[in-house]
Amino acid sequence: MTSLSxxxxxxxKRAFSASSELRALDEPxxxxxxxxxxxxRETAVVKANGEVDLATAPRLWEMLDQRLHGxxxxxxxxxxxxxxxxxxxxxxxxxxxxxxEDTGTQLFVFPGECRSARRLLDLCDGLRVL
Numbered sequence: 001m002t003s004l005s006x007x008x009x010x011x012x013k014r015a016f017s018a019s020s021e022l023r024a025l026d027e028p029x030x031x032x033x034x035x036x037x038x039x040x041r042e043t044a045v046v047k048a049n050g051e052v053d054l055a056t057a058p059r060l061w062e063m064l065d066q067r068l069h070g071x072x073x074x075x076x077x078x079x080x081x082x083x084x085x086x087x088x089x090x091x092x093x094x095x096x097x098x099x100x101e102d103t104g105t106q107l108f109v110f111p112g113e114c115r116s117a118r119r120l121l122d123l124c125d126g127l128r129v130l
Contacts, residue, residue: 080112
């Protein structure tokens with residue numbers, strides 16, 4: 001019988017742990033897809049598809065940060081195709097709203113039929129929800 005403290009068992013455990021970590025790092029990129037369109041020169045629309053959670057919220061922030069520092073006076077975030085929207089997403093939106101105010105950009109959030117987004121956004125004050 002092999003115990004967990006033998007060198008071979010520890011090596012196998014490290015290998016499993018490393019492969020799990022690699023998979024965990026790769027997964028978030030596939031769980032959130034972001035698409036940007038510009039219906040007018042002054043308006044950018046960011047459409048999110050998948051999930052916004054602790055692992056994917058930084059990607060959403062990067063996209064919003066880029067758009068809020070870019071040209072245009074209006075940014076619309078479309079969450080209607082999300083499967084899940086967690087509290088880290090609310091934190092991103094709060095941060096984005098502060099940056100929008102600093103840059104003179106109007107930020108609008110469209111939750112669509114995403115129940116988790118609607119539920120959390122209903123609890124938030126100060127965000128413009130369409």
